[in-house]
Amino acid sequence: MNVQFKKGVLxxxxxxxxxxxxxxxYELASTLSEAIMISDGTVYPLLRKLASDGLVASYLQExxxxxxxxxxxxxSMGRIRLQELLxxxxxxxxxxNKIVGGKSA
Amino acid sequence: xxRKDYINALRAQLRRLPSDDVEEIxxxxxxxxxMGVADGLTETEIAAKLGSPEEVAQIYLxxxxxxxxxxxxxxxxxPQMPIIPVKxxxxxxxxxxxxTAAGFASGGFAKPLVNASPRNTxxxxxxxxxxxxxxGAKDKETYEEPQPQTGKKYDLPDYxxxxxQDPNTVKKAGKEHNLLFSVLFxxxxxxxxxxxxxxxxxxxxxxxxxxxxxxxVLFTWAMEMTAAAAGTVCLAISLAFGAxxxxxxxxxxxxxxxxxxxxxIRYIIKINGSKGGKA
Numbered sequence: 001m002n003v004q005f006k007k008g009v010l011x012x013x014x015x016x017x018x019x020x021x022x023x024x025x026y027e028l029a030s031t032l033s034e035a036i037m038i039s040d041g042t043v044y045p046l047l048r049k050l051a052s053d054g055l056v057a058s059y060l061q062e063x064x065x066x067x068x069x070x071x072x073x074x075x076s077m078g079r080i081r082l083q084e085l086l087x088x089x090x091x092x093x094x095x096x097n098k099i100v101g102g103k104s105a
Numbered sequence: 106x107x108r109k110d111y112i113n114a115l116r117a118q119l120r121r122l123p124s125d126d127v128e129e130i131x132x133x134x135x136x137x138x139x140m141g142v143a144d145g146l147t148e149t150e151i152a153a154k155l156g157s158p159e160e161v162a163q164i165y166l167x168x169x170x171x172x173x174x175x176x177x178x179x180x181x182x183x184p185q186m187p188i189i190p191v192k193x194x195x196x197x198x199x200x201x202x203x204x205t206a207a208g209f210a211s212g213g214f215a216k217p218l219v220n221a222s223p224r225n226t227x228x229x230x231x232x233x234x235x236x237x238x239x240x241g242a243k244d245k246e247t248y249e250e251p252q253p254q255t256g257k258k259y260d261l262p263d264y265x266x267x268x269x270q271d272p273n274t275v276k277k278a279g280k281e282h283n284l285l286f287s288v289l290f291x292x293x294x295x296x297x298x299x300x301x302x303x304x305x306x307x308x309x310x311x312x313x314x315x316x317x318x319x320x321x322v323l324f325t326w327a328m329e330m331t332a333a334a335a336g337t338v339c340l341a342i343s344l345a346f347g348a349x350x351x352x353x354x355x356x357x358x359x360x361x362x363x364x365x366x367x368x369x370i371r372y373i374i375k376i377n378g379s380k381g382g383k384a
Binding site for chain 2: 025026029030033039040041042044045046048049052065066067069070
């Protein structure tokens with residue numbers, strides 16, 4: 001898949017995943033890297049960026065096994081941003097599908 | 106790449122960020138390794154999945170340092186961000202955020218990271234093709250080729266041009282050169298000096314003996330003294346010289362010699378770590 005496509009939708013994916021549940025970095029990284037073939041390492045800088053923009057918040061929580069996990073959660077600003085991105089995404093994919101969808105489907 | 110190598114490489118790449126931030130980032134990657142191992146992966150596999158430390162560090166740097174990548178890669182998640190101040194007459198609404206399908210593609214999708222090199226002092230201007238697609242033809246007229254930026258506005262010191270000032274580089278180089286320095290200094294300066302000092306010491310101790318012998322010969326031959334009288338005088342002179350000489354030798358020379366050698370060896374051992382001493 002095109003690299004720019006992936007990078008563009010990565011924050012949408014992260015925000016969407018956090019909308020369901022609070023998640024820790026490893027969980028987000030391994031899920032996303034499997035789903036859209038990105039390097040695990042790109043997720044952490046993105047989380048940091050989202051945190052500095054106030055879209056996500058983080059907290060540490062002890063786990064039964066291994067080190068304490070750094071959980072990320074969506075802030076209210078993050079929720080708004082997710083909605084915006086989602087709307088954009090739907091509009092965008094709908095427009096693209098209108099052009100390419102008929103032929104390929 | 107092993108966990109330790111990966112973490113070290115990442116830390117080195119991030120050195121331009123404040124150290125608190127670096128530690129926070131490094132800790133997160135360390136935890137990632139730990140969880141990956143718990144997941145049954147090897148350290149090498151985890152590192153491969155993470156992507157190279159250089160690549161990862163570049164994303165952090167481009168996010169943290171304004172002007173790092175003026176192409177708009179950092180605007181992905183900032184809807185309220187005003188228009189980026191571009192030096193020339195460019196009219197581009199990159200910062201406003203994706204409102205249209207085309208806007209989503211241009212503003213919403215980040216630039217490929219390969220271009221976001223921290224060493225790139227003159228970032229390549231992005232042609233305004235995509236933006237003009239929806240902002241109209243007049244942009245083409247107002248668009249001027251952006252000049253390469255010369256003045257950087259980094260808050261943190263940029264050691265790219267002065268690597269010798271970089272504490273990280275200096276520290277590393279220092280460690281590597283300690284052993285070489287020790288060996289060379291010991292062979293060419295310390296050992297010759299040591300022998301000179303030893304020779305002087307012997308001379309100091311030997312002087313009374315030589316002086317005694319010389320004076321004995323002198324007195325017997327020149328002043329026609331009896332051997333017994335000359336012998337007595339010689340002994341007296343020898344003792345006088347000897348006493349003075351031994352006083353100096355005992356107090357200063359021996360003390361200095363021993364202490365000097367001791368401190369030198371201790372310093373050499375210290376700068377080479379406990380095992381690498383060159384005595």
